[in-house]
Amino acid sequence: MQRGSRTQQPADLRGRAANAKSRSSEADSARFAPQIGSLMPLMVFAAEVFARRGLPPEWLAPVQLAMEELFTNMVKYGGERREPVLVQIAVSPGGVEVTLTDHDVAHFDVTQAPAVDISRPLHEREPGGLGLHLTRRLVDRLQYSYDPQRREARIAFRKWQAGGGQQ
Amino acid sequence: MMTIEAAGEGVVAVAGRLDAAQAPAAEVFLNGVQGTVTLDASRLDYISSAGLGVLLKTQKRLAGSGGKLRLRGLSKPVRDVFAYSGFDQIFEIEPAA
Numbered sequence: 327m328q329r330g331s332r333t334q335q336p337a338d339l340r341g342r343a344a345n346a347k348s349r350s351s352e353a354d355s356a357r358f359a360p361q362i363g364s365l366m367p368l369m370v371f372a373a374e375v376f377a378r379r380g381l382p383p384e385w386l387a388p389v390q391l392a393m394e395e396l397f398t399n400m401v402k403y404g405g406e407r408r409e410p411v412l413v414q415i416a417v418s419p420g421g422v423e424v425t426l427t428d429h430d431v432a433h434f435d436v437t438q439a440p441a442v443d444i445s446r447p448l449h450e451r452e453p454g455g456l457g458l459h460l461t462r463r464l465v466d467r468l469q470y471s472y473d474p475q476r477r478e479a480r481i482a483f484r485k486w487q488a489g490g491g492q493q
Numbered sequence: 494m495m496t497i498e499a500a501g502e503g504v505v506a507v508a509g510r511l512d513a514a515q516a517p518a519a520e521v522f523l524n525g526v527q528g529t530v531t532l533d534a535s536r537l538d539y540i541s542s543a544g545l546g547v548l549l550k551t552q553k554r555l556a557g558s559g560g561k562l563r564l565r566g567l568s569k570p571v572r573d574v575f576a577y578s579g580f581d582q583i584f585e586i587e588p589a590a
Contacts, residue, residue, distance in 0.1 A: 362513055362514050363514065365512055365513060365514045366514060369510075369512075387538075387539055387570040388570075388573075390539065391539070391541055391574070394512055394513060394541045395541060395542060398513045398541075398543070442578075444577075444578055444579025444582075445579060445582070446579075447583070448552060448553065448556060448583045449553070449556075451549060451553075451579075451583060452549075453542065453545060453546030453549050453550070456542040456545055456546070456578055457541070457542035457543075459542075459577075459578065460541075460542055460574060460577055460578060463577040464577065
């Protein structure tokens, strides 16, 4: 992991950017090599930000799960060696916003992944697709954007308190 | 970290985090179980789709020979993941012992 200090948020998240305590308009950020071995440092990074920013502990597991599912998707489908994935965590009033930015990758809109029929019996169930299904269930908003010139994919998700002002 | 080990006759205990990094080790262990097995997950803090995939493969394999994988003692975060994935309908889940 290459730890960032604090970086400015992406423009599409900047509107509500503020630390719940300090009202800072900054996000914690770090870069992770696109490999499964980066999962533990990624989870530690999330836990450290949650502790330092005073985020609700009960959000940590769903946020970590969404981060893992999106990150492992990048690892699986991102192709050969490329730049580290940039991960940013920002606190907003009533919520937290996480952005993962991957470079030199093809377009794949995770928000358009096929739905999983979770009512199927055991013999018809397959594990594929569950990661994005779970991500959509556990977070309050999932967004995808792609810059074809830079071949850069950006996935952002938000977790909000009930009635916390989701936009 | 994740640990998985035999914990008595027909019981396997799993603890820690069953994520994409740990799922291969869990799969190797569970490939060695037979019959009807209770997986004591009371010390399992976290599970992702990779961990669910290992449990699903194990359940299918055991069911093919008349056995099954039961789960025991799921924490709330893990139980939520089971519910959101529909796995609470394909696994028998017991409360903690």
